Amino acid sequence: MRKIFTVLLTVSILAMPFAATAQVKPAPAGKQAVAAEKEVVKKKVVVRKGGWVKGRRLSASDRRRAVEIDYRALQLSTPPRGYHWVRIKNNFLLVGITSGLISKVHEAR
Secondary structure (H helix, E strand, C coil), rough: CCHHHHHHHHHHHHHHHHHHHHHHCCCCCCCCCCCCCCCCCCCCCCCCCCCCCCCCCCHHHHHHHHCCCCCCCCCCCCCCCEEEEEECCCCEEEECCCCCCCEEEEECC
């Protein structure tokens, strides 16, 4: 019984490619088969809203121009582990060191 089952399983696995090719219909004799190719180009639009928002990620260019600051001198809260305060223009941001996610936003006085 086991041998019969193994033989039937093997035959059905080997017959699958032949069954798939048998379903393809050839082009009619009077007509020529036409293959249509379509090229799709999507434009990526980056919308940059003004200001900094909690939960937004700093871009690579923003990270380059960000300057790490001394939070004690500016009387800011102590950053939790894995975060640091940076200054970009007139904004103080509490940013995740590895992720770049903004946790808090303070504007300069």
